[in-house]
Amino acid sequence: MTEFTGQKNLSINNIEYYLPQKVVTNDDLSAENPEWDMARALKNTGVYRRHIASDNETAFDLGLAACNKLLDGLEQMPTIDAIIFCTQSPDHIIPSNAFLLHKSLKLSQDCLAFDYNLACSGYVYGLAIAEGLLATKRAKNILLVTADTYSKYIYEQDRSARLLFGDGASASLLTSGSDDLCVxxxxxxxxxxxxxxxxxxxxxxxxxxxxxxxxxxxxxxxxxxxxxxxxxxxxxxxxxxxxxxxxxxxxxxxxxxxxxxxxxxxxxxxxxxxxxxxxxxxxxxxxxxxxxxxxxxxxxxxxxxxxxxxxxxxxxxxxxxxxxxxxxxxxxxxxxxxxxxx
The missing domain is CATH 3.40.47.10 (Thiolase/Chalcone synthase)
Incomplete structure (x- = not known):
């Protein structure tokens, strides 16, 4: 276990998210699979509707949309000096999605960028990585991006996974020393x-x-x-x-x-x-x-x-x-x- 220092080196300055336009409801799935017990599924999963990426829509596309939404909503554009991109459905084996995002956002060459492969614990792990970058002064303003299109990994008749998962992305601006959400x-x-x-x-x-x-x-x-x-x-x-x-x-x-x-x-x-x-x-x-x-x-x-x-x-x-x-x-x-x- 990492030693607890009690220091507040990390703040979540802002968060935005993006969900694909396509929505699939339980009624849609029931019509497609009439043998599925949707009442039982809703009770167990709690899911009635989920957003699904289109055939030509990737985790990078969702992440870029979330980043644009985040940055467009800021009163003053900060100098982003780090991109951390969490995904298990990257656009390419090589290079990482973070580099595609760096290109699209037209960020400085002084900006560090990388992906990491984690699933549902990924956001908190991303905060831990960002905390280290901020504490060692490797970065001041970090974009933490999470995005996945799990729907592309699911067999269409797999009831257990198809009822549960939706696609989406988030973008968080992480800094130190602010009075926002202090980690x-x-x-x-x-x-x-x-x-x-x-x-x-x-x-x-x-x-x-x-x-x-x-x-x-x-x-x-x-x-x-x-x-x-x-x-x-x-x-x-x-x-x-x-x-x-x-x-x-x-x-x-x-x-x-x-x-x-x-x-x-x-x-x-x-x-x-x-x-x-x-x-x-x-x-x-x-x-x-x-x-x-x-x-x-x-x-x-x-x-x-x-x-x-x-x-x-x-x-x-x-x-x-x-x-x-x-x-x-x-x-x-x-x-x-x-x-x-x-």
């Missing part, structure tokens, strides 16, 4: 032994695509997919979340001398309604202190936390003096939480 502490965790709980087995250099890898098979829960698509052990991930995340969140609170009751709002990765309800129950969080927005956008992977934070601010759910906990968890397996003061 006070970050705690990260990893369990690589469970890497295969959420995996696309084929398509990398370990197991390249062949004619045989396109064969569609049924998983143990009756969902069809090939090895080229998302393969998700939903029950295994649920067990991991119930076991690890409550302890993790309480550890973050304990080392900051806080109780659950001291936190004004908990913003978890919007994994599914059943996961969020379980976390509230195991940690002891009152309903009014949980932010949930999964119904209308689905699970947007690394973008779910910043989108939820932005919506919570717009809805006046966050006020001066509040303490907020954000927590992401997912593929890897990977998890991370942060304490924020307003």
């Amino acid at each position: 006070c502490d970050i705690l990260c965790g990893t369990s690589g032994q469970y890497y295969d709980k959420f995996i696309i087995p084929v398509g990398g250099l370990r197991q390249p695509k062949t004619q045989d890898t396109d064969k569609v098979l049924m998983d143990p829960w009756g969902n069809p997919k090939s090895a080229c698509h998302i393969n998700m052990d939903g029950m295994g991930i649920m067990a991991f979340v119930n076991s690890e995340i409550p302890k993790h969140v309480k550890q973050l609170l304990k080392r900051n001398n806080l109780e659950v009751s001291d936190i004004s709002l908990f913003v978890f990765h919007q994994a599914s309604r059943s996961v969020l309800d379980a976390l509230a129950r195991f940690i002891g969080i009152k309903a009014e202190r949980m932010y949930i927005n999964i119904e209308n956008i689905g699970n947007t992977v690394s973008s779910s936390i910043p989108i939820a934070l932005k919506e919570a601010m717009e809805q006046k759910r966050i006020s001066k003096g509040n303490k907020i906990v954000i927590c992401g968890f997912g593929a890897g397996l990977s998890w991370a939480s942060a304490l924020i003061e307003v």
Whole structure:
């Protein structure tokens, strides 16, 4: 565990997000798959509608739209000297999306840029990376971008994944020394032994695509997919979340001398309604202190936390003096939480 310094080197100055125009509702999926039990699916996932990228729309496109929205809304354009781009659906194997974004935004050659590959814990990990860049004075104004198009990795008749995931992107301006959302502490965790709980087995250099890898098979829960698509052990991930995340969140609170009751709002990765309800129950969080927005956008992977934070601010759910906990968890397996003061 990284030693806690208690310093406030990182502030979230602003957040914007972008969702694709195409919307797929449960009614659309029911018409396409009349055998699916949509009432049960809605109860478990909490998702009624999700935004889906078009065939020619990529994670870079979504990320660029979020960045333009963010920068256009600023009263004064800062000098961006770092781009950190979190995605698991890059436009190219080489180069990274961050370089495409650097070109499109016409940023200085003095700006550093790179991608990193994380899923639902990606936003909090990005904050940890940015904190280091700011503390060592490698950067002053950082664009943290999250974007994914998981829909392109899902077999169209895979009920478990198609009902759950939506596409989207976020852009956050990160600085130090401001009075915005001050990140006070970050705690990260990893369990690589469970890497295969959420995996696309084929398509990398370990197991390249062949004619045989396109064969569609049924998983143990009756969902069809090939090895080229998302393969998700939903029950295994649920067990991991119930076991690890409550302890993790309480550890973050304990080392900051806080109780659950001291936190004004908990913003978890919007994994599914059943996961969020379980976390509230195991940690002891009152309903009014949980932010949930999964119904209308689905699970947007690394973008779910910043989108939820932005919506919570717009809805006046966050006020001066509040303490907020954000927590992401997912593929890897990977998890991370942060304490924020307003």
